[in-house]
Amino acid sequence: MNKPQGLNLTREQITALDNELLSLLSKRRELSLEVAKSKEVDIRPIRDTQREKELLERLVIAGREKGLDAHFVISLYQSIIEDSVLNQQAFLHGRANPDTQKTQYTIAFLGARGSYSYLAASRYCDRRQVNMIDFGCQSFDDIVNAVESGHADYGFLPIENTSSGSINEVYDVLQHTSLSIVGETTIEVGHCLLAKPGTDLSNIKTVYAHPQPISQCSRYLSQHPEFKLEYCSSSAEAMTKVNDAADNNVAAIGSAEGGSLYQLSAIEEGLANQKINQSRFIVVARKAVEVPSQLPAKTTLIMATGQKPGALVEALLILKAHNLNMSKLESRPIPGTPWEEMFYIDIDGNLANQDVQQSIKELERLTRFIKVLGCYPCETVKPTQLTQSQLLIEPESSKSTETKPLSEVSNSAKYSRQYQPEDSEVMCKQLHIGGAHFAAIQIADLRLDDTALATLAKQSKETGFQALILQHSATAVNELQLKKSIKVIEQAGLVSGYLIEQEADLVTANMVDLLMLTGQQMYNQTILNQLGSLNIPVIIERNNMASVEDWLQAVQTVLEQGNQQVILCDSGVRSFAQPDQIALDLSALVTLKQQSHLPVICNLIQEDCEFKSAKAKAAKQLNVNGIIMSLPCNDTDISLLRELYC
Template structure:
């Protein structure tokens, strides 16, 4: 029988070799990106992915490895490779705006979901990153608009609780542009001290969004608990750490618990087990998205208030150009000049702002709108065909 310590040392050595090979794979991915950019080829190739995965599944069997395990592993690797290629092409297309060091504002402090999203957005960045925690969405936008930070990350919708209206409201009037989006899985957990017991919990702290997203669990398991709202999940975790009481807990990220010396008491408490939040990234410098990368364009518009069918006419023009409308939601806005309310619509369209189709749509819907503003054009993170 081999010594356990020696076995672990061998595993460590193998893991280092795997990391070295993944680094080499990443370098080759950048070469592929260069080729595709120069030959105007799409970054995605579905048939290539399927053929490669089938070969890998067959090779897995000959190595005595579960085919499903290898398939899942390589899907993740391919997804990452696609992201690397996309980042490389975007950087090339926006070389004049690339800076060595950068900064990003997010809601809450270290460990908040917004902090996780901010770090994920910049995880391929080579320079120094300064992360700035904010108490409100308005502060995030303000830091971007005043040039204190290069980027700001904002949660705009959640798969359980829907659109985040406060963010829709603050981006109505910002001069910043949306330059990116990302979808972050949300794994809400009850976090407490080592002495915490579920049956002894009396008070729960968290941001209003996680509380809403876990309302069913709270109602069923802790119906008598006092709910305390905080500005961010990180603030809630900080409070629980300072209170050091077995009766007080926070709702937050399982991953963030260690930042605050807390432990997960119950995992996966969200109403929707497939829970994720869509974040948008804003900047004062719009980006150019090459035609080879699937893009999304976000708009905000009002319709002619006293013209029947104006909204239907706008939607008909979008449909006429055969572009996919992935989001349409309205928010009330006060017209201070007329002291009346109007409905402002937010729309996401799968398409590149520089494309003739999108330009035609913008021109064709103008007669039916009272206001029209492009919020930004950016890579479409909902594009699922990530392969190599």
Template sequence: MANDVLDTLRKDINEIDAELLVLLAKRRRISHSVVEYKISNNKPIRDEQRELILLEKLIAYGKSLGLDSYYVNNVFQTIIEDSVLHQQAMLQQSLNPDALNETNRVAYLGGQGSYSQLACHKYFSRRAGKLVELGCDSFSKITHMVETGQADYGLLPIENTCSGSINEVYDLLQHAQVSIVGELTQSVEHCLIAQPGVELNEITKVFGHPQPFAQCSQFIQTLGEMQLAYCDSTSSAIQEALKTKNSAAIASAQAGKNAGLEVIKSAVANQPDNHSRFIVVARKAMQVSKQIPTKTTLIMATAQIAGALADALMIFKQQKINLVKLESRPVPGNPWEEVFYVDLEANLAQNNVKRALEELKEVTEYVRILGCYPSESMKAVQVINNDSLVEE
């Protein structure tokens, strides 16, 4: 009798979940119509003031239904982000019709279960065309496949909130003949996974990619004399853990489950809020609409004299361009010489950006644009209600 009651309640929940999915699909279809209006009327894709008003109303209505503010805010922040990013992708596709393909061949590091694969699915789920996955064993292989036309796009991790910049990728971009056409941020949730039945005290060897090892360095120190084995990707680490007795790998819980491994310890990263930023590269640059948030990445070299870098950076301030990242890397074969990677919140189509680049050429040894692309780093609007500040 008790089971019959539980089954009935679960059936009701399943029906409600199905109804929610139908409504979400309807909302997305309407959102697609909205972007068509915004394109024809040259309106910004994102309207943060509208988002704020909408969230305030939803939170107030949710409270009247017995739902807490934090829950309502989180649910609708996710829905709004999905809507904005889908609209941005549609606008970009309308602006770059030559880039529309029946299939998107995407090269990324590793294979099944790698964080790059998860990022690949996240980014291309918002874009037309069938996804064809091309797992690679190195970053250089990824750019080579794009350069030679074997892949339409390449996905490269560029930085992580725990371990910082991925220098190998920055160095590769100095000479790779590709253009950055997109970016995304992927949540990274590292776990220690092993074969079923293996206990933590039985593990003698841990497999992992150098980046996860760096991001989990504090946990690794607690393992004492444990042997660390470096692999070219997280998916490779999983395969090694599958065939090596009393071993483990650092990967996501889902990747471990897919491979038949179990979580020995979860949340092993140095920081609980761990994210990796990826860039998407292609052979040709794309136009980016002024209606969406845009980033431009460039590389520049300055003269080896006092104040040369300061003179270059002052140009961005004078032209009211926000610089969001500055990274220096050595020039191979030229000891003590460096190049600088610069990320700007800017669109190459803007007049102040054009002026800045012309002025930059006069005070630097050289400047090379690596890409102008839509920014997908959405910052959630903050809502203040009667109870507290609500943040995503």
């Protein structure tokens, strides 16, 4: 066996490759701007999604030949495409507004260097390759005043967060300013507990934070009642207080990136209630801007409707009549006018578009007050996705069968074919269940260590599974362990899920992508009602002693609460002749397909190995939409899965 080369030499080679990769990415970005220049002349849309799909498909094939995982290649190039799109948009937007182009901008933002507003502003300037002059402010009013007075070119205002919702104070400020919204940007908010290096969590007594992060991290903070919370005007102020403190018993909530500016280290990460935590900022300036027609645009307006029934509905019907999508609707009270409200609306459309102009004219005739706050480029770049066949293996499209709903099914049953004749689909990231999509899901023990789980997740992904559901029978969920496991699953390119075995498990709802209710809890009305109030996909497993009618009634409970992302899962029923045996109920699958439009999957975990393959193939012939298997997979399971996809 040859002796491996020295570690230092290997690291030097990796460093050289990293530098080469950065140079190539920089060159690619320069070429993307050449594309933008061409689109400026030809007036072509900024995105060509068909070309993006062809590009990804070609790269997946080329990557496989080099031993690279398809999902790694896609994830990497989705980021590259997003960067390219945003850079092209910034370039064309600048060309359309030459009088605003400068080598440096004075930016007013909340707090000081290191605050989330500072990070958003600096990234906005980096995208446009201009220098940023800091203008830290203590309040939103100060930001607006700085721009109105000419002391700052732009102001950055946080408008909403995916965890804590809209920031009402900013909406109130917008009522009384003459500034125009000229841009937007969204940043990932990674809340950490920041302290001086070497500080132990057990020593923390006081935590400094802005009210928004405190709201967004309420679950974590509730687990530490020993913390004394001190409110600050910004995250930067909180970090400054920790840096200036004489001892090591204080901490701040902020970003790791911002903390590094204050020589602070993250002693806890992932504090936010929601797994995905993003903040959207709007950019305000003294003068409105022009948005080129090929850029995706938003138009924001405020209006006050008359005090009569249906006034708001009438206004929104105007947008519908002009085929305009309303991406945001927010209401705020009008000062000095009790019980009357001002409505803030984001429209997906360019103010230069005839439909947008006409709709505003019609709204002027209906409303007591209306004002356009601005038209600006939309910076939400939806990732281009590939189909399952392009990713790994090509599933067979489910063959449609003409069935008539049974006469005894009520018209009001939301699961029924009478309520919705067409098959419904549930989509969760790259996991699509229903219609022509066939899904493969696995269940793994949460108690696996990170290394073992990472190995199994990688095997799962390479085999063709799209999701991994974690199971843990402990009385309480270890949230830290769960977050680590979810991160491992997502790094493998899989959708994360959790098996609900008791009411306490519902605490995981904001951490994972989907939930699965075990059959033992199918009759638990409290859990069913809570699952119905969620906005994530839910798998309802059949109790092995339940009739199809009882099962569908449990599903109806979830649907009636509002959650329409429901998937049925048959794990088998007990035989009266042999109570110890559990087997798939194939006749029930036929009934389900006749009665319900919802996706149906089969759980093969408890199926006898001798009959598993035959039952799975039979279920596939009955147009079942997916299967669930346990980890780790043996060779027989892998062969079965590949056969089901063929």
